[in-house]
Every structure is written in C-alpha cells, then in structure tokens.
Amino acid sequence: xxxxxxxxxxxxxxxxxxxxxxxxxxxxxxxxxxxxxxxxxxxxxxxxxxxxxxxxxxxxxxxxxxxxxxxxxxxxxxxxxxxxxxxxxxxxxxxxxxxxxxxxxxxxxxxxxxxxxxxxxxxxxxxxxxxxxxxxxxxxxxxxxxxxxxxxxxxxxxxxxxxxxxxxxxxxxxxxxxxxxxxxxxxxxxxxxxxxxxxxxxx
Amino acid sequence: xxxxxxxxxxxxxxxxxxxxxxxxxxxxxxxxxxxxxxxxxxxxxxxxxxxxxxxxxxxxxxxxxxxxxxxxxxxxxxxxxxxxxxxxxxxxxxxxxxxxxxxxxxxxxxxxxxxxxxxxxxxxxxxxxxxxxxxxxxxxxxxxxxxxxxxxxxxxxxxxxxxxxxxxxxxxxxxxxxxxxxxxxxxxxxxxxxxxxxxxxxx
Amino acid sequence: xxxxxxxxxxxxxxxxxxxxxxxxxxxxxxxxxxxxxxxxxxxxxxxxxxxxxxxxxxxxxxxxxxxxxxxxxxxxxxxxxxxxxxxxxxxxxxxxxxxxxxxxxxxxxxxxxxxxxxxxxxxxxxxxxxxxxxxxxxxxxxxxxxxxxxxxxxxxxxxxxxxxxxxxxxxxxxxxxxxxxxxxxxxxxxxxxxxxxxxxxxx
Numbered sequence: 067x068x069x070x071x072x073x074x075x076x077x078x079x080x081x082x083x084x085x086x087x088x089x090x091x092x093x094x095x096x097x098x099x100x101x102x103x104x105x106x107x108x109x110x111x112x113x114x115x116x117x118x119x120x121x122x123x124x125x126x127x128x129x130x131x132x133x134x135x136x137x138x139x140x141x142x143x144x145x146x147x148x149x150x151x152x153x154x155x156x157x158x159x160x161x162x163x164x165x166x167x168x169x170x171x172x173x174x175x176x177x178x179x180x181x182x183x184x185x186x187x188x189x190x191x192x193x194x195x196x197x198x199x200x201x202x203x204x205x206x207x208x209x210x211x212x213x214x215x216x217x218x219x220x221x222x223x224x225x226x227x228x229x230x231x232x233x234x235x236x237x238x239x240x241x242x243x244x245x246x247x248x249x250x251x252x253x254x255x256x257x258x259x260x261x262x263x264x265x266x267x268x269x
Numbered sequence: 270x271x272x273x274x275x276x277x278x279x280x281x282x283x284x285x286x287x288x289x290x291x292x293x294x295x296x297x298x299x300x301x302x303x304x305x306x307x308x309x310x311x312x313x314x315x316x317x318x319x320x321x322x323x324x325x326x327x328x329x330x331x332x333x334x335x336x337x338x339x340x341x342x343x344x345x346x347x348x349x350x351x352x353x354x355x356x357x358x359x360x361x362x363x364x365x366x367x368x369x370x371x372x373x374x375x376x377x378x379x380x381x382x383x384x385x386x387x388x389x390x391x392x393x394x395x396x397x398x399x400x401x402x403x404x405x406x407x408x409x410x411x412x413x414x415x416x417x418x419x420x421x422x423x424x425x426x427x428x429x430x431x432x433x434x435x436x437x438x439x440x441x442x443x444x445x446x447x448x449x450x451x452x453x454x455x456x457x458x459x460x461x462x463x464x465x466x467x468x469x470x471x472x
Numbered sequence: 473x474x475x476x477x478x479x480x481x482x483x484x485x486x487x488x489x490x491x492x493x494x495x496x497x498x499x500x501x502x503x504x505x506x507x508x509x510x511x512x513x514x515x516x517x518x519x520x521x522x523x524x525x526x527x528x529x530x531x532x533x534x535x536x537x538x539x540x541x542x543x544x545x546x547x548x549x550x551x552x553x554x555x556x557x558x559x560x561x562x563x564x565x566x567x568x569x570x571x572x573x574x575x576x577x578x579x580x581x582x583x584x585x586x587x588x589x590x591x592x593x594x595x596x597x598x599x600x601x602x603x604x605x606x607x608x609x610x611x612x613x614x615x616x617x618x619x620x621x622x623x624x625x626x627x628x629x630x631x632x633x634x635x636x637x638x639x640x641x642x643x644x645x646x647x648x649x650x651x652x653x654x655x656x657x658x659x660x661x662x663x664x665x666x667x668x669x670x671x672x673x674x675x
Binding site: 323324325326328382385387388390391394395405409412413414415417418419420421425426469470472 | 499500502503504505506507508509511512522526529531532533535536537539542543553612613614615
Binding site: 123 | 297300302309319328334350409410
C-alpha cells in the first residue's frame with residue numbers, strides 16, 4: 067500500500083511539474099511578466115482540480131490546504147525560466163510527463179466524484195475536467211480559444227475513454243485495479259495518439 | 270400541482286434544448302472540433318445555473334446531481350449536428366424556445382435566492398445570472414466580448430423586469446402566481462422586444 | 473474599536489468606488505452598453521473577493537449577503553457616467569483610492585484565510601487574489617490578456633510584500649497592528665512605485 071501511495075505521489079508531482087512547465091512556455095510566448103508567468107504556470111497545474119472542487123463544493127479547494135503544491139510550482143517556474151533554452155529540446159519528455167499526469171488526474175477526479183455519490187457519467191466528466199481544464203483556464207487567461215476545443219487532438223477523448231474503462235472494470239476487479247488500468251489507458255492512449263498523429267474526425 | 274410540475278419540467282427541457290442548440294451554432298461558427306461543440310453546448314445550457322450555484326454555495330451544482338441534463342444536451346448536440354442545415358431555417362422558433370427558457374430560468378434563480386434567505390435585489394441579480402450567464406461563459410470560451418454586454422438588445426433587462434414584477438406581486442398573489450406572472454413577463458417582453466427590434470438607449 | 477471599524481468601512485467603500493470607476497472607464501473604452509458597463513464595474517469591484525470566497529467555500533459569497541455593496545456600485549456607475557468627462561481629469565486621485573482599496577482588500581483576504589485555518593503562504597495568495605483578481609476578471613470579460621500579468625507594474629507585488637510584512641509582524645505586535653502596517657505597506661508601496669514608474673525586471 068505505502069509503495070502504491072508513494073508511486074501515486076511521484077506521478078502526481080511529475081504531472082504538476084509537466085503542467086506547470088507547459089504553462090511557463092505558453093506564458094513566455096505571450097511575453098508575460100514574471101508574475102504573469104507564475105500565475106499561468108499555477109493555473110495550468112491546479113486549474114482543473116480547482117474547477118472540479120468548486121463545482122462539487124469540496125472547499126477550501128485542494129491546493130489551499132497544502133503549501134506543498136504552491137512550493138513545487140514555484141520551484142518549477144524558477145528552474146524552467148533558468149533552463150528554458152535547454153528544456154525546449156525536451157518536448158517529447160514533457161509530453162510523456164503530461165500524459166502520465168493526465169491519466170492520474172483523471173482517476174483522481176473520478177474518485178472524488180464517487181466520494182460525493184455522483185453518477186458514473188458525471189464522474190467521467192469530473193475526471194476529464196480535472197485532467198483538461200487547467201489548460202482551458204490557461205488559454206482563457208492568455209486570450210486564446212482553448213486548444214482543447216479545436217485542435218482535434220485526442221486529449222479529452224483519452225480521459226473519457228479511461229473513465230469509461232474504470233466503470234467497466236471496477237465491478238469485477240475492484241476500485242484499486244480499475245484505477246491503475248484507467249490511468250494506464252489514458253496515458254498510453256494519449257502517447258500513442260500523439261506519436262501517430264491521430265485526430266478527431268472533422269465535422 | 271402535478272400538471273404545473275410537468276408543465277415546468279417541459280418548459281425547462283425546451284429551454285435547455287434551445288440554449289444547447291444556440292451553443293452548437295456558435296461553436297460551429299468558430300470551427301471547433303466535436304469535443305469543443307459539446308462543451309460549448311453544455312456550458313451555454315447550464316452555465317448560468319452553475320455560476321449561480323457556485324456563488325451561493327449550492328454544491329454539488331445542479332447538473333452534477335442528475336445525469337438527465339447531461340443526456341438531454343448530448344442528444345440535442347447530436348441531432349443538431351445531423352440536421353444543422355434544416356434547423357438553420359427555424360431561427361424564429363428557436364428564439365421562442367430561448368425566450369421561454371429565459372423566463373423559467375430567471376424564476377428558478379429567484380426561487381433559489383429566496384431559499385437561501387437573500388434580499389430581493391440580490392435574488393433578481395441571481396435570476397438574471399441564471400438566465401443570461403450561460404451565454405456569457407460561452408462567449409468567454411469562444412474569445413468574444415460577451416454579446417450580453419454590448420449588443421444593446423433587451424435580454425438581461427427582461428430578466429430584471431420580470432424579477433421586479435415577481436417581488437411586486439408575490440405579497441398580494443402568493444409565490445406561485447408571482448412565478449407564473451414573472452416568467453410570462455420575461456418571455457413575452459423578450460419576444461416582443463426581439464420582433465420590434467427594441468434596443469437600450471446609447472450611452 | 474468603533475472608530476477603527478468606521479475607518480475600515482470608509483476605506484473599504486472608497487476602494488469599492490475606485491475599483492467600480494475604473495471598471496466603468498474600461499467598459500466605455502470597449503463601447504459596451506449600459507448593462508455591460510454595470511456588470512464590468514461590479515465585477516471589477518467585487519470580483520477578487522468573489523473568487524476568494526468561491527475558492528475557500530465562504531458561500532453565499534460576500535456581496536450576496538448585503539445589498540449595500542450592490543447599491544454603492546450602482547450609484548457609483550450612474551455618477552461616473554454622468555460626470556465622466558470631469559472625472560477623467562482625476563486619474564491621480566483615483567489611483568490613490570485604488571491603492572487604499574488594494575491595501576485594505578489584501579488584509580481582508582489574509583484575515584479570511586487565517587479564519588479558515590490556512591497556511592501563511594496561502595493566506596498571502598488569498599490576499600493578493602482579493603486585491604487583484606477583480607481586474608483580472610474584468611480583463612477576461614473585455615477580451616484582454618489581464619494587465620496584471622504583463623504590464624510589469626508593481627501591483628500584485630505590493631500585495632505579496634504587504635502580506636509578508638503581516639506575517640513577520642503579527643507575532644510580535646498582534647494581529648491588529650499587523651493589519652494596519654500591512655495595509656499601509658501595500659498602499660504606500662503601490663503609490664510610490666506608480667509615481668516613480670518602478671517596474672518588474674524583464675525576463
């Protein structure tokens with residue numbers, strides 16, 4: 067159990083770092099100042115969980131209750147700014163971290179929905195929001211139409227797929243196995259669709 | 270009583286459908302992908318009630334507690350996408366549904382404010398938010414200045430008028446009659462001002 | 473004590489008025505209609521406290537519980553619209569009101585964080601959100617990248633400085649003295665940095 071908890075916590079931290087780094091690069095592209103870069107990194111990282119917690123009333127929202135998250139993001143921003151030219155060459159590594167974070171965040175969102183007694187469809191929606199809406203809030207603040215809504219990449223789709231797998235397997239295999247499977251489905255489906263350039267069909 | 274409840278529920282469903290359809294057309298105009306169209310339809314439909322519920326702390330917000338709403342919107346999106354060329358010719362019908370939904374959503378918002386012990390002015394504000402802020406969130410996500418704030422149509426104004434009528438009549442006639450009158454004022458005032466092209470005076 | 477409470481309440485009202493006036497001018501610059509001007513003034517004034525209250529779950533959020541705030545903003549909007557040519561000449565006076573409001577709002581946010589048992593770093597973040605995020609929501613609604621994130625003025629920085637001073641002094645001097653000192657630090661640091669055109673270093 068402890069090793070699973072540690073493993074989860076490592077993955078979650080990698081996800082927070084990957085999301086914060088993507089926020090830093092998005093903010094630099096828009097020539098924001100230091101404070102702006104910090105806020106965008108922060109919002110990209112914790113925005114999805116914050117929207118989820120405000121919707122279900124799990125307040126104070128998660129990041130207010132530990133300084134931990136704030137500190138990890140602050141350190142990530144400083145290091146990313148210092149090393150930004152080198153990090154630019156690690157887009158593929160970052161994508162993998164992002165995909166791992168996406169899978170884990172989706173499962174965390176689903177668990178929270180279940181804890182609040184919500185129906186499976188709604189839990190999948192909450193998992194998707196947890197994984198994807200940090201990027202949506204980032205894009206709103208940067209005055210873009212959220213990439214999630216028009217780039218046709220398989221991103222939210224992978225969360226919905228993983229969430230569906232969770233509810234298909236949890237009855238037979240129990241919640242813990244279903245969590246591992248669902249997170250793996252999201253992450254691997256995301257990585258494969260990225261590498262193979264799979265897209266949503268046009269309307 | 271049951272027939273009033275049924276009637277209300279039919280009107281509410283028509284309002285949800287009309288708002289979702291307007292979301293689909295707005296999203297298509299911005300060339301969003303399938304997931305984007307779905308989110309925009311959803312947000313247009315339930316965004317106003319969601320903002321209201323987060324402001325007053327009525328959480329989990331309404332649409333999380335029934336899968337019903339999610340399903341109605343999903344079906345509306347699919348049908349609207351399939352029949353979008355034909356539906357484009359029914360703008361006036363859609364406007365009537367929208368106006369009916371607007372009246373009902375305003376009254377629902379007022380009732381919720383009263384249930385939380387809030388003052389009449391604040392209840393009218395909550396009714397207006399319930400009716401109008403789905404469109405505001407939609408426009409933010411589509412990277413427009415919200416139409417509600419600059420097109421000078423009588424839209425929020427009709428909610429404020431109906432809300433005021435509610436508090437002027439509820440003492441003498443009781444809350445149920447006041448609800449019917451207020452919703453009728455909003456819907457008919459909206460339809461008439463649309464047909465006659467009434468506008469707010471310029472500043 | 474009563475005179476401190478009165479003093480606080482006067483400063484808070486000046487802050488609300490200054491923020492609402494800045495909202496009116498921002499809305500007029502984008503040619504919004506009457507309803508749009510009202511909403512933007514309102515959001516600029518109470519948006520920061522609203523975001524804070526939704527994050528910590530202090531609901532119904534503050535302005536729903538007194539009609540007072542709604543009325544002050546409504547009167548401010550009407551007067552500002554009537555006298556807008558004259559008021560345009562008082563930018564420096566408005567900046568001072570804004571700076572006073574900023575200091576007080578920061579301290580109010582910190583107090584609320586402490587009342588919810590949150591850690592010092594998080595309380596400083598909540599104070600900064602209370603002081604600064606009305607302007608952020610205003611800019612999102614007006615379809616700008618929030619000025620707070622890119623103009624390099626010392627604005628959020630002054631809230632973070634004042635909040636830090638609060639926690640450095642509250643142990644030795646008690647919370648009341650620390651509040652007065654922190655609010656004074658924010659306001660005076662803001663005014664000085666504005667007059668001397670101090671900026672954040674470039675990235």
